[in-house]
Structures are given as structure tokens and as C-alpha cells.
Amino acid sequence: MSETTTRTARQTAIPGRKVIDPATWSGAELERSGDWIHCLSEAEMEDIDQAVRGAESADLDIMDISRESFPLPVFGATLACIREQLLNGAGLALIRGFPVERYNRAQAAAAFFGIGCYLGRAVSQNAKGHVLGHVKKLTDSDYNVNPNERGYRTNVDQRFHADSCDVVGLMCLQTPKSGGLSSVVSTVTVHNEMLARRPDLVQVLAGPIYWDRRGEVPEGKDQWYVLPVFNYHGGWFSCRYARQYIDSTQRFEQVPRTTPAQLEALNMMDSLLAELHMKMQFQTGDIQFLFNHVTLHGRTAFEDWPEPERKRHLFRLWLTIDGERPLPAVLAERTQGGIVTGGTILNAPLEAE
Numbered sequence: 001m002s003e004t005t006t007r008t009a010r011q012t013a014i015p016g017r018k019v020i021d022p023a024t025w026s027g028a029e030l031e032r033s034g035d036w037i038h039c040l041s042e043a044e045m046e047d048i049d050q051a052v053r054g055a056e057s058a059d060l061d062i063m064d065i066s067r068e069s070f071p072l073p074v075f076g077a078t079l080a081c082i083r084e085q086l087l088n089g090a091g092l093a094l095i096r097g098f099p100v101e102r103y104n105r106a107q108a109a110a111a112f113f114g115i116g117c118y119l120g121r122a123v124s125q126n127a128k129g130h131v132l133g134h135v136k137k138l139t140d141s142d143y144n145v146n147p148n149e150r151g152y153r154t155n156v157d158q159r160f161h162a163d164s165c166d167v168v169g170l171m172c173l174q175t176p177k178s179g180g181l182s183s184v185v186s187t188v189t190v191h192n193e194m195l196a197r198r199p200d201l202v203q204v205l206a207g208p209i210y211w212d213r214r215g216e217v218p219e220g221k222d223q224w225y226v227l228p229v230f231n232y233h234g235g236w237f238s239c240r241y242a243r244q245y246i247d248s249t250q251r252f253e254q255v256p257r258t259t260p261a262q263l264e265a266l267n268m269m270d271s272l273l274a275e276l277h278m279k280m281q282f283q284t285g286d287i288q289f290l291f292n293h294v295t296l297h298g299r300t301a302f303e304d305w306p307e308p309e310r311k312r313h314l315f316r317l318w319l320t321i322d323g324e325r326p327l328p329a330v331l332a333e334r335t336q337g338g339i340v341t342g343g344t345i346l347n348a349p350l351e352a353e
Contacts (some may be wrong), residue, residue: 234326
């Protein structure tokens with residue numbers, strides 16, 4: 001990583017007060033700083049290559065890959081620093097320069113999954129049990145309109161959100177013809193800015209907020225759950241937000257109607273996200289990791305290439321960091337196992353489904 005930014009030490013998070021956390025930054029500040037980008041060295045790439053070849057020789061299924069079976073004696077030290085940056089720093093990292101073109105699909109997937117093992121434990125990303133996900137246009141449906149669709153399967157504008165895991169990882173295999181910019185924002189900064197301008201609305205978002213499960217319902221659970229946007233648990237701040245998942249709960253008669261105060265708070269949240277985020281264009285081989293408790297991410301709409309083999313395609317990982325951050329019970333339940341329903345069987349497909 002390049003130049004290092006000195007970050008403020010974390011202090012106990014208290015409702016109604018400014019959150020002091022190293023993950024405080026604006027999009028403009030992040031664009032000026034390079035400390036969240038790591039360019040792979042030849043030695044690190046050789047390290048990854050040796051691990052990929054070893055996993056291939058051992059005929060390992062992707063889900064059987066672990067830190068032990070995917071040794072990275074050189075790159076492992078860098079990944080330890082990246083993990084620390086995610087959990088106790090800016091909350092994001094970009095690894096640049098992975099040579100996707102050198103590998104077939106299975107080898108690239110093994111490399112990505114193996115790298116992820118050094119940061120956390122892979123969990124299910126949908127009711128199908130995918131621990132290796134595919135971000136690719138598979139439908140013309142708009143998830144903002146269709147409550148049973150997921151945004152990663154579309155090419156429409158993906159609004160700011162955090163996934164149901166601690167860390168989300170993306171590896172860019174193919175870039176689009178146009179658009180598809182990645183957006184990232186610090187929710188610590190958003191919280192503090194809202195607190196400075198409208199502390200009453202921070203209080204609203206720290207209260208009960210209803211979320212739509214979008215048809216992926218664990219056994220014995222309702223089709224919705226309740227979780228504040230702003231959480232202060234055990235002295236730790238965590239934020240969860242996805243406007244479309246909040247709005248679509250209104251289709252359920254049993255869910256309370258959104259109040260005027262909640263609507264105002266949600267609208268201000270959207271305005272601050274638009275004001276404070278950073279946009280970036282993925283390059284082929286980029287690997288992005290985000291800590292969902294202190295960041296949100298989104299994506300602009302994109303146009304695909306007409307050739308099937310050139311269509312925008314990213315691998316995705318949902319990773320849990322077991323027991324390293326106090327979380328409200330509802331949030332811990334979602335992050336520790338991802339999305340699991342009665343028929344979920346964990347698997348790692350090499351093609352988008």
C-alpha cells in the first residue's frame with residue numbers, strides 16, 4: 001500500500017454522540033489517499049500462483065480450500081495488514097494487479113476463495129447456498145421494483161447497501177462496455193454529519209427499522225426483521241442500510257407504516273450518501289474488500305458488451321469475522337451464517353446461476 005494516513009483511535013460509541021472511529025473519511029479524502037490500495041508484487045503473485053497450483057494438484061473443491069491448504073508465506077503478511085485495515089482502519093481495501101488472464105475460471109475462483117480465507121469465513125449469499133457468488137446481469141427485472149429480485153443479478157443502478165456479512169469481497173473478471181462504477185461511503189462520516197445537522201433524525205434511525213427478507217426466509221422467521229440503521233452495541237458502532245429493503249416492507253400489512261419522521265430521516269440518509277461517497281471504476285483483476293459495519297457500497301447502472309464472454313462479471317465473497325466485534329443479536333444472526341433457509345445447501349458454482 002502507498003502513503004499511510006494517520007487515523008484516529010476508536011473510542012466507545014455512545015448513542016447521541018459523535019462516533020470516533022478510524023473509519024471516518026469522505027470520498028474526497030479517500031481519492032487523495034492511496035493507503036487503501038495495494039498493488040501485487042511479483043513475489044506475492046508467485047506466492048498466490050504456487051498456492052493455486054497446490055490446490056489444483058490436491059484436487060481440492062473450492063469449499064475445501066482453507067488457510068492451511070492454501071499457504072501464502074509471502075502474501076499472507078500483506079493480507080494480515082489488509083485484515084487489520086478492514087477491521088480497525090478505513091474499513092476498505094483494494095488489491096490491484098491480479099492477472100485474471102493467466103487462469104481458467106476454476107483457478108481464479110480458487111485464488112479468490114483462498115485469499116478470502118485469510119480475512120474471514122465464507123458464508124451463504126442467497127437461499128441457494130452460494131459461498132462463491134457471481135455479480136452478473138442475469139435478468140431484465142429491476143430489483144428496486146421487484147421485491148423478490150436481488151440487485152447483483154441486474155444491470156440497474158444499485159443503491160447504497162451493506163451485505164449480510166462482516167466483509168464483502170469482489171474480484172473483477174470482466175468490465176462492462178460502459179458504466180458500472182463502484183461507489184463506497186463511510187457510514188461513520190454519514191452518521192456524524194447527520195448528527196451535526198439533524199440529531200433528531202439520528203435518533204429516529206437508531207430506533208426500530210423494518211427490513212424485507214425478499215423471500216429468502218429462514219425457518220421459523222417472519223418475512224421481515226427489525227434492525228436500526230445506526231447501532232451502538234457494547235460500545236461499538238455498526239450501521240446497516242439498504243433503502244429498497246426498508247421501503248419494500250410496506251407491502252406487508254403486519255409491518256407498521258413508515259412515519260413522516262422516518263421518511264425524513266431516510267431521505268436525509270440518501271442525501272448524505274450522495275454527498276460523501278467516492279466512485280471508482282474497477283479494472284480487470286481488481287479485488288475489493290469492504291467492512292460492512294462502517295461502509296456502504298453501491299454501483300451505477302451499466303451497459304454490457306454484446307458478446308457473452310465479455311459481459312461484466314465479478315466473483316463475490318461474503319465473509320464473517322467470528323466474534324471480533326460486538327453486534328446486536330439480529331445483526332449477528334445474519335452476519336454469522338449469511339442467508340440460510342430450510343432448503344439451503346452450501347456450494348460454490350463456477351458459473352452464474
